[in-house]
Amino acid sequence: MNNNDIFLYSRLKDTATAILAIGLALISVPAIAHAEVLETLKPGVLQVVIEPYMPYTALKDDKQVGLDSDILEAIARKLGLKIETTVTDFPGMLAAVQSQRADITIGGIAWSDARQKVGLFTDPPYYSPPAMAVHGDAAYPDVQSLEGKALGTVTGYVWAKSIAEVPKADAHTYPAADSVFSDLSSGRIDVGFLDPLLIIYQQQQRPDMKFRVAYHNPPTAEQVAAHPDYKYFQPYMTGFYLPKQAPKLTQAISDQIDAMYKDGSLAALVTKWGGDPKQFLVPSPDMAAQRRGVDRPQTWSPPSITD
Numbered sequence: 001m002n003n004n005d006i007f008l009y010s011r012l013k014d015t016a017t018a019i020l021a022i023g024l025a026l027i028s029v030p031a032i033a034h035a036e037v038l039e040t041l042k043p044g045v046l047q048v049v050i051e052p053y054m055p056y057t058a059l060k061d062d063k064q065v066g067l068d069s070d071i072l073e074a075i076a077r078k079l080g081l082k083i084e085t086t087v088t089d090f091p092g093m094l095a096a097v098q099s100q101r102a103d104i105t106i107g108g109i110a111w112s113d114a115r116q117k118v119g120l121f122t123d124p125p126y127y128s129p130p131a132m133a134v135h136g137d138a139a140y141p142d143v144q145s146l147e148g149k150a151l152g153t154v155t156g157y158v159w160a161k162s163i164a165e166v167p168k169a170d171a172h173t174y175p176a177a178d179s180v181f182s183d184l185s186s187g188r189i190d191v192g193f194l195d196p197l198l199i200i201y202q203q204q205q206r207p208d209m210k211f212r213v214a215y216h217n218p219p220t221a222e223q224v225a226a227h228p229d230y231k232y233f234q235p236y237m238t239g240f241y242l243p244k245q246a247p248k249l250t251q252a253i254s255d256q257i258d259a260m261y262k263d264g265s266l267a268a269l270v271t272k273w274g275g276d277p278k279q280f281l282v283p284s285p286d287m288a289a290q291r292r293g294v295d296r297p298q299t300w301s302p303p304s305i306t307d
Helices: 003-038 068-080 090-096 159-165 177-186 195-205 219-224 228-233 245-264 265-272 285-293
Strands: 046-052 056-059 061-067 082-087 131-134 149-152 170-174 210-216
Touching: 003 245, 046 090, 046 219, 061 068, 068 082, 068 245, 068 265, 131 177, 131 195, 149 159, 149 177, 159 170, 159 228, 170 177, 177 195, 177 219, 195 210, 245 265
Parallel strands: 046 082, 149 170
Antiparallel strands: 056 061, 131 210
């Protein structure tokens, strides 16, 4: 090999080494940049706080299970994020997000104007129809039929305000859903207001408990005008809830949720956990107006499997 050959070989070797180094850098840079763009508290990690609330959320063998958990797991995979989970109660979930001690909380969380003022909501991963857990055979077709009855829900849930406004009702709030079911089964309360999949799931797990699933007609616009918190007796939007400091992460998760409506994966997960996609994945006509100009642009439309 002459001097020119040696020089050329050396240049080619140096070039190949440089190309390899650039390639390795290009592989690692997007992951770092991606984590920075997504605004997670720890790069590459999505810190999730939940309460045990099957069939929506729970921690089993260090892995999240439930409908919301399945949805978030699918999204985290798409975004290249590892999930770390902390378990607390419902008020603690909201507080952890609002104080930016967690990246996100999930589990049938109802969108409300008050909550969106101190946190960010994604697009709805599903909607919640107006379901009740009812003791005995009595029928409660509308809000007026609840007057004078013993009603219960969990502290911090949106129904706590609603049941408090029902005339002459004996309103109870409980620290957990188990307590609602216990008092409902024993007849200490007549009706419990909880997330519909939870009622279905509890009935499947505990057929010995004396309650049934029922649906009521939503209150009219006139009734809501007279009792503003009756709006929570209507179908409502759920959302994944994030800190105010994470708008890009919120948008990235919303984009994935919207895609799951379109590709059928959300319908499959809702069905897996006992829900009817036509009930859970189709918004009510008034839902768009609730968020337009509040935490969504005026052109926003809630996602739907009918689009």
